[in-house]
Amino acid sequence: MRWLRFLIGLILALTLHSLLDNFFPNALAFFNPYIILVVYYSMGGNLFGAIIAGVVAGLVQDAFSGAIFGLHAFALTVCAYLVAYVNSRLVLRGTLAFGLSLIGSVLLNEIVIYILVNILLKQRIDLFEQGVVVKTILTSIFGMLVYQMLSLFLSEEPIEATRRPSGW
Amino acid sequence: MQVAVERRPTLIFLIVLAVLLVLMTASTRTIRGVGETRTLFERTVMTLFSPVPKTVNRVGQNVSDAYHGYVDMRRSVAENVQLHRRLTELTTENLVLRQTHGDLSRMRALLNYSDQVSMPTVMAQAVMLDTGGRFKCVVIDRGSDEQVELNDPVVSATGLVGRVILTTKDLAKVQLVIDSNSAVGVLLERSRRQGIIKGDGRGMLTMQYVPAGTDVVVGDKVVTAGIDGIFPKGVPVARVTKVEEGKDLFKNVTCAPLADLSNLEELIVLRTRKVPDAVVRYGH
Numbered sequence: 431m432r433w434l435r436f437l438i439g440l441i442l443a444l445t446l447h448s449l450l451d452n453f454f455p456n457a458l459a460f461f462n463p464y465i466i467l468v469v470y471y472s473m474g475g476n477l478f479g480a481i482i483a484g485v486v487a488g489l490v491q492d493a494f495s496g497a498i499f500g501l502h503a504f505a506l507t508v509c510a511y512l513v514a515y516v517n518s519r520l521v522l523r524g525t526l527a528f529g530l531s532l533i534g535s536v537l538l539n540e541i542v543i544y545i546l547v548n549i550l551l552k553q554r555i556d557l558f559e560q561g562v563v564v565k566t567i568l569t570s571i572f573g574m575l576v577y578q579m580l581s582l583f584l585s586e587e588p589i590e591a592t593r594r595p596s597g598w
Numbered sequence: 599m600q601v602a603v604e605r606r607p608t609l610i611f612l613i614v615l616a617v618l619l620v621l622m623t624a625s626t627r628t629i630r631g632v633g634e635t636r637t638l639f640e641r642t643v644m645t646l647f648s649p650v651p652k653t654v655n656r657v658g659q660n661v662s663d664a665y666h667g668y669v670d671m672r673r674s675v676a677e678n679v680q681l682h683r684r685l686t687e688l689t690t691e692n693l694v695l696r697q698t699h700g701d702l703s704r705m706r707a708l709l710n711y712s713d714q715v716s717m718p719t720v721m722a723q724a725v726m727l728d729t730g731g732r733f734k735c736v737v738i739d740r741g742s743d744e745q746v747e748l749n750d751p752v753v754s755a756t757g758l759v760g761r762v763i764l765t766t767k768d769l770a771k772v773q774l775v776i777d778s779n780s781a782v783g784v785l786l787e788r789s790r791r792q793g794i795i796k797g798d799g800r801g802m803l804t805m806q807y808v809p810a811g812t813d814v815v816v817g818d819k820v821v822t823a824g825i826d827g828i829f830p831k832g833v834p835v836a837r838v839t840k841v842e843e844g845k846d847l848f849k850n851v852t853c854a855p856l857a858d859l860s861n862l863e864e865l866i867v868l869r870t871r872k873v874p875d876a877v878v879r880y881g882h
Contacts, residue, residue, distance in 0.1 A: 440647075441647075441650055444647055444650045444651065445650055445654050447651075448650065448651040448654035448655060448658075449654055449658065451651075453658070477607035477608070477611070478607045478610060481607065481610055481611050481614055485614055485618070488618075489639075489640075489643050490643060490647050492640070492643075493640055493643040493644045493647065494644070494647070494651060498622045499621055499622070499624075499639070499640045500618040500619070500621035500622040501622055503618050503621075504615060504618040504619065504622065507611070507614055507615060507618065508615070511607075511608075511611045546622065550622055550623065
């Protein structure tokens with residue numbers, strides 16, 4: 431059931447991605463629906479599930495974007511793991527906690543991508559700082575709205591945490 | 599395996615990152631074997647999820663087409679209304695312009711003609727035209743206030759119309775050349791033979807006193823001779839339409855007036871003043 435919901439979320443994210451590509455080209459430079467899904471899923475605190483979610487969502491994003499294949503998967507996996515790790519130790523619930531997690535994840539995601547692009551392609555990302563700020567704001571606002579709607583109308587909560595001891 | 603996975607998520611995490619790093623490296627560098635695998639992997643992911651963007655694109659395209667179709671239809675309807683309105687305006691404008699153009703052409707012809715005639719002229723407009731009655735005449739909108747006088751010749755752009763037989767302050771009556779009481783001294787332009795042209799009362803003219811031996815053929819142009827003291831010389835009057843041998847020493851020459859006397863609009867009154875007052879008095 432968890433994976434079914436994740437799959438539906440992934441299809442919705444891809445749908446949003448396609449819609450934005452169709453009607454607002456370059457909108458994905460300022461908005462990332464996949465990270466909302468990954469953070470939402472990772473809030474459950476399941477480390478393994480978060481890793482899988484990050485990899486799958488990232489690969490789908492990579493497959494349908496012009497990035498290096500694996501770039502977003504790598505960045506999203508890192509974010510998913512960290513969010514799940516924190517949530518496996520702290521009980522973070524509510525829109526604010528989700529929003530903070532999302533903001534941190536977006537920032538981390540962009541930093542990881544920036545570093546990887548620098549290392550692998552030896553390129554600088556133009557207007558990186560501005561892009562990060564805009565993407566963080568837009569993605570966080572949209573993500574929090576989605577979270578709020580799921581909480582209010584569907585009585586939806588992030589996938590129940592499977593609390594387990596750390597793997598270290 | 600299941601236990602290992604659940605117990606070592608961080609290890610799995612690192613392994614996954616390593617694999618992804620290899621994938622990324624393969625994307626940026628050509629590595630034998632790995633490149634093909636990466637391509638296959640990417641192609642598989644794309645194939646698995648391709649229905650989503652395809653569907654979105656198809657639905658989006660349909661929605662976009664429907665929206666643009668609706669917008670285009672609304673625009674077309676509005677444009678159609680505008681075009682209809684514009685068509686009506688242009689049709690009206692065209693009618694006015696054609697009218698103006700016709701007027702202008704006639705005026706130009708008249709002015710050219712007026713320039714050729716070295717005498718004072720008065721432009722006039724036909725007010726009433728009577729060619730159906732016994733007397734053929736036209737009333738013009740210029741009278742004695744504009745120095746229009748009795749016996750002033752009246753011409754149109756194409757030929758002689760007649761002469762003024764009555765004036766008021768602001769109107770004048772012109773006897774047409776086709777009137778049966780009208781007589782004009784003329785000559786055949788080609789052979790220079792003179793004669794008198796009279797109206798037959800039926801819209802045609804008869805040139806009288808053309809000697810039997812005169813060289814006259816159908817199509818010859820008849821112009822005023824300037825011998826009657828009323829009409830200046832050289833004004834086009836008619837064109838010969840029929841020539842017959844007469845009973846006497848003269849030919850019967852039938853002519854058609856050059857001026858379209860059934861459709862008179864702008865006219866020129868030629869103020870010749872060549873007729874002596876005594877003759878005028880005698881005429882009256």
